Amino acid sequence: MKKTNFKILQDRTWLLSIVIFLLLVFALSRFFYLQIIEGRNLKVQREANINTFxxxxxxxxxxxxxxxxxxxxxxxxxxxxxxxxxxxxxxxxxxxxxxxxxxxxxxxxxxxxxxxxxxxxxxxxxxxxxxxxxxxxxxxxxxxxxxxxxxxxxxxxxxxxxxxxxxxxxxxxxxxxxxxxxxxxxxxxxxxxxxxxxxxxxxxxxxxxxxxxxxxxxxxxxxxxxxxxxxxxxxxxxxxxxLSINYEAQSKAFDLLGNRKGSIVVLDLKNFSIPVSVSTPSISANDLKGISTVGYKALLDDSSRPLFNRAFMGLYPPGSTIKPILTIFAISNNLTNWTETIDDDGFFRFEEENRVFNAWKEGGHGITNLRKAIVESSNPFFMNLATRYDKDKLTAFFTDIFFDKTICIDCYPQLFSPLIDDVWKQKNFGSNIFKGDIINIGIGQGYLLTSPLHLALMAGIIAKKGEYNIPFLIQQNEPLEETKKINTNISDDDWSRIHEAMIGVVYSKNGTGYRINPGELKLAGKSGTSQLKKFTSREEYEEIRENPDLRDHAIFIGFAPYDDPRYAISVLVENGESGGAVAGPIAKEVLLELINAD
Amino acid sequence: MLININNFLLALSLFFIVVIGSITVYSVTSIDLNYFFRFLTISVFSIILVSTFFYFVNFNRIISIGWIIFLLNILLIISVEFFGKEINGSKRWLDFGFLSLQPSEFLKITFAIFVIQYLRYFDFKFTVIRSVLLLAILVASALPIIIQPDLGTGIVFIAFGLLLLFICGLKFKYFFILALSFLVLSPVIYSYGLSDYQKGRILNWFSSEDTLAESWNILQSKISIGSGELLGEGFLGSKQNEFNFLPEADTDFIFSIYAEQFGFLGVALILILLGIFIFSGLSGFRQKNILADDYSAYYLGIYFLLVITFSFLINIFMVSGLIPVVGLPLPFFTKGGSSLLCFSIMLGFIFSAKTYLKT
Missing domain, CATH: 3.90.1310.10 (Penicillin-binding protein 2a (Domain 2))
Known part of the structure; x- marks a missing residue:
């Protein structure tokens, strides 16, 4: 029998009802899966969507x-x-x-x-x-x-x-x-x-x-x-x-250098912290804020190098300021004593290499012993002494007094003073150290280079008779926990004699620092000049007089008060020519400021 | 007799769906309470007004001008090509100032009226010629939609057309033949008939990779749904919506926001309401009427009930990542004049079809 239209409609509606029922169940299970089983995970994803910080x-x-x-x-x-x-x-x-x-x-x-x-x-x-x-x-x-x-x-x-x-x-x-x-x-x-x-x-x-x-x-x-x-x-x-920096002294030190290029470093000998560390010229870091590329380039290209920290990074020949330091080495190794004399006629003849070295003072210092050689800064005496230096012992001594070593814990950046030994000279000049090199080192010239910070540390070591601490820049009120000492065997008497000679530099009439006139400040020190250009003729001398950039650097190291050293100082004035007359008076002012502040 | 248990359940479930839909639209689009009342009022009134209108209009008269309505609809769709408003790269809307209509939405209705008119003339007897002719008209009338381009609506239209013919008694063999030819032709259609965008959508559905841009919407939709867990985040608690992570949250993906706010229990409630709606609706068309041997109204009523139900199901399958995104509105949730008007007309038919037979 043929189905009626109504029957077909009913059958097919039934079929579709079943389909819809199944789809409803299917939909429900799909949402059950998404919301109940996967719900937690999907919620985590939603939180990742919207949460940010x-x-x-x-x-x-x-x-x-x-x-x-x-x-x-x-x-x-x-x-x-x-x-x-x-x-x-x-x-x-x-x-x-x-x-x-x-x-x-x-x-x-x-x-x-x-x-x-x-x-x-x-x-x-x-x-x-x-x-x-x-x-x-x-x-x-x-x-x-x-x-x-x-x-x-x-x-x-x-x-x-x-x-x-x-x-x-x-x-x-x-x-x-x-x-x-x-x-x-x-x-x-x-x-x-x-x-x-x-x-x-x-x-x-x-x-x-x-x-x-x-x-x-x-x-x-x-x-x-x-x-x-x-x-x-x-x-x-x-x-x-x-910081250990004393801002009053620091800014005064800076102003004392004025428009000269140079550096002043002071150590507080209670613990070798740094109350003054100045490098001129300089800027204020405020000036770098929002600086243009052109402005920054101009600062970098400035020949006076205001961004360069001379105190930690500048390496200069220490000149005669090395003499009291090498005295420690010479005495420690029994290479001389306080009584030995030479006749200083203004020249040093080095027969081995058949060379003649000019000294700075025409006519020389005459009969000279170790004390006089320090006070009046006799080159022939220290050159003569240098001929006796043993290369390896000297290297060991230099290592002991912070050549090629970190000089300051928290000074950044800092350059190490190079250790002049055979390795260094082979690398740079392809030969071993000659005796002549050591003679130059003996008066702080030649290859020897130190930073102002290093000079201050060496002044401190002398002042504290061999005791030291590695300098640092933050305030530390406790005195030295354990005293470190450089490796020498010189007596307390020898130390006192070195001090006495450095007092003589400032207070004897013939002393190179006599013009400092320290007044109430009990100052001991040693001046030096680091030669930039040797001159052998009148013309060359004239050239140097005309071009200030070729003049020698003036250096002064010292400590005060000499009877109970509290501060050690190094002053370096580029092209300042005279350590005693230019760098020394600055050292005096800075130390007075610090001592009066205490 | 309008008030019987079936009609009561149908109206009640519908009422709750419309209220829930309005609440959800409000929660997605606005924090202004007026908006909620406006949407609810518009929904309820348009449903009541349109239903009442069709309730009083003689059913036979509408069916007897079926082919004219259908033809007009086709012409409107074609006119969109010339006068239409372009949104998101495709022209679908006709702007009438106070509302913009999407004529393609109405094709589901007008095609059905036309088919019923045609088949009634032949007493619903399918011959080969009539079957092939109706199938050809179905596919042909989908073409203007597909070239709009709106592949999704076109495919959905064809699917609903086949559903109608199935209800009307089109023989099973035609469905087999269609399915078979679709399988054979699909590679050709894929290669030549689809835009890259459409290919992307289909590829995304087949692959599990999340790299395609298309997958973003689906992923965010799943995240919204899942975040609802059992109880939901509460009314206005959808963070996915608050922070705009779900695109088209107020149209295609509105159900995800609903699921995030009301959780699995809320989803179950909607599905139960939908079940009540469809089964109480269908059981109204179960009795044989002794007085009439014309069941045209039955066909339309059942068809429209199924269209509403399937639209609902397709949309939630779509937002939960089970089928590709086809851009099908969720009945009584999606804010949009065309779809609301469409579903109101369908409801009018459903209610009047029942009473039509009772007289």
Whole structure:
């Protein structure tokens, strides 16, 4: 029997009902799977979608001088930026331009808004506003919809240029910073830290100064132009670093050098900390903020090298200032004593190599013993003495007094004074050390090079009769825990005689430092000049007189008070010519400042 | 008799679906309460108004002008090519100022009226010629939609057309032949008939990789649904919507937002309501009417019930990642004049078809 239309309709409706029922069950199980079985996982994915955070840059620790001056600190500054959530209205753009007419133009604001929308980034309109600057914005905040205020910290330094080389400066992290810090700081995060110390204290104490970033937790939308703050974890301010630098003395030392190139380093002999470390010329790190490429290049190309820290990096022949130091070596090795004399006629004839060395004083010093040789700075005496130096023993001695060694724990960057031995000379000149080389070294010329910091340390070692500590730049009130001593076997009497000779330099009429006239300061010292150009003719002499850059460097090392040494000093004045007359008086002023401050 | 248990359940389930739909649309699109009432009022009123209209209009009259309505609809679809509004790269809408309509949406209705008119004339007897002719008209009328380009709507239209012919009694062998020829021709259609965008959608459905841009929507939809877990995040608690991670949250993917807010229990509730809706609806067409031997109204009523139900199911299969995204609106959830008007007309037919037979 043929099915009626109605029967067909009924049958097929039944079939479809079953299909729909199955589909409903299927749909239900699908949602059961997604929501009950996979629900937790999918929710985690949703949280990953919407949760985001931003770092809050911590306030960097302050740097304080030992006499309480704030040398570097973070100061809050404000920026005004385009708000991402709300497009600024025409009236609020007009108002903003009206408030800051000197910083903004209408077209600039409009262009920034376009960029902001296009790149979904907060374009900064005005940067580096202080409290007064931003308050102009904040009082009319209600009418300035579409703009927002961003707070951040800016590093601010003392304006006086004396501190730049010690403090260093900040800069954006680059590859060399990453290499430098990765091995030194456990939790170094190059992509988060952004600004790091490039030199000086800022670099060495980066981990301490940096602080810990805070976090702002947001819910964000898919485009990234809407953020809802849900939680905030505040930052931890960086620790304060107190320096051993005495800012009053430091700035005075800087001013004493004036417009001359040079360096002054003072050690506090209580613990060998550094109360003064100056290099001229210099700048203030504030001058580097927002500097143009051209301006920065000009600083780098400046022939006076203001960015170069002469105190830690400058290597100069120590000249005659090496004489008291080599006296330690000579006596320690029984190569001379305080009674031996030579006849100094102004020349030293080195028969082995058939050479004649001119001394600085025409006619010579006459009959000269060790004390006189130090006081009057006799070259022939020390050259003659140098002929007896054993190459290997000398190398050992130099190693002992910090050649080719770290001179300061936290001075960065610093150059080591090269250790002049056969290895060094083979590398640089392809031959071993000759006797003649040692004779030149004997009067602090030739290959011998030391940094002003190194000279100060050697002055300190003499002052403390062989005791020393490795210098450092942070405040440390405890005296030396254990005294280290250089490896010599000279008696306390010999030390006193060396001191006495260095007192003589300043106080005897014939002393090279007699003109210092130290007054109330009990100063002992040794002057020196480091020769840049030897002259053998009148013409050459004239040339040097005309060109100041060819004149000798003036050096003075010393300590005070001589009966109970408290400070050791090295002063170097480039092209200053006379250690006694130029560098010495500066040393006196600086030490007086320090001693009077105590 | 309008009030019987079937009609009561049908209306009740429908009412709850519409209320839930309005709540969801409100939660997605606006935090303005007026919007919710407006949507609810528009939905309820248009359903009541249109249903009442068709309730009083003589059913036979509408069916007897079936071919004219169908033809007009086709012409409107073609006119979209010339006067239409372009949205997202395809022209589908005709702008009438106060509302913009998508004529292709209505083809499901007008084609059905035409087919019923045609078959009634032959007392629902299928011959080979009539079968092939109807299938040809079905495919031909889908072409203007497909070239709009709106492949999804076109395919859905063809599927619903086949559903109609199935209800009307088209012999099984035609479905087998169609299925077979589709299988044979599919590589050709894929290579020459589809745009890269459409290929992407299909590829995405087959591959499990998340690299294609298409998969973003599906992934976000699944994340929304899953985040609802058992109880849901609560009303207005959809973070995926709040932070715009789900594109087209107010149209195609609205059910995902519903699932995120009301959880598995909410989904189960909707599916139960849908079950009540379809089965109470269908059981109304179970009795044989002794007075009439014309069942045209039955065919239309059953067909429209199935269209609403299948639209619902296809959409939630789509948002839960079971089938490719075809852009099919979710009945009574998707805010959109055309689809709301469409479903209202269908409901009008469903209610009047029942009463038509009762007289």
């Amino acid at each position: 931003e770092y809050i840059y911590p306030k960097r620790g302050r740097i304080i001088s030992s006499d309480g001056y704030v040398l570097a600190e973070d100061i809050k500054s404000y920026s005004i930026a385009v708000d991402l959530e709300e497009k600024p209205s025409v009236s609020s753009i007009d108002l903003l331009v009206k408030i800051y007419p000197e910083r903004l133009t209408r077209s600039y604001v409009e262009e920034s808004i376009k960029l902001s929308i296009k790149g979904v980034s907060q374009e900064v309109l005005i940067d580096g506003l202080n409290q007064a600057g931003i308050s102009k914005f904040l009082v009319r905040n209600g009418e300035l919809a579409g703009f927002s205020v961003i707070e951040k910290y800016n590093r601010s330094y003392v304006d006086h240029p004396s501190m730049f080389h010690v403090l260093g400066h900040l800069g954006y992290v680059n590859n060399s910073d990453i290499n430098f810090f990765r091995t030194r700081i456990d939790n170094f995060k190059p992509n988060i830290w952004q600004l790091v110390g490039k030199s000086g204290i800022e670099r060495v104490y980066e981990a301490k100064l940096q602080g810990v970033h805070g976090k702002k937790f947001f819910n964000r939308n898919a485009r990234g132009n809407r953020k809802v703050l849900i939680d905030e974890e505040s930052f931890k301010e960086g620790e304060e670093v107190v």
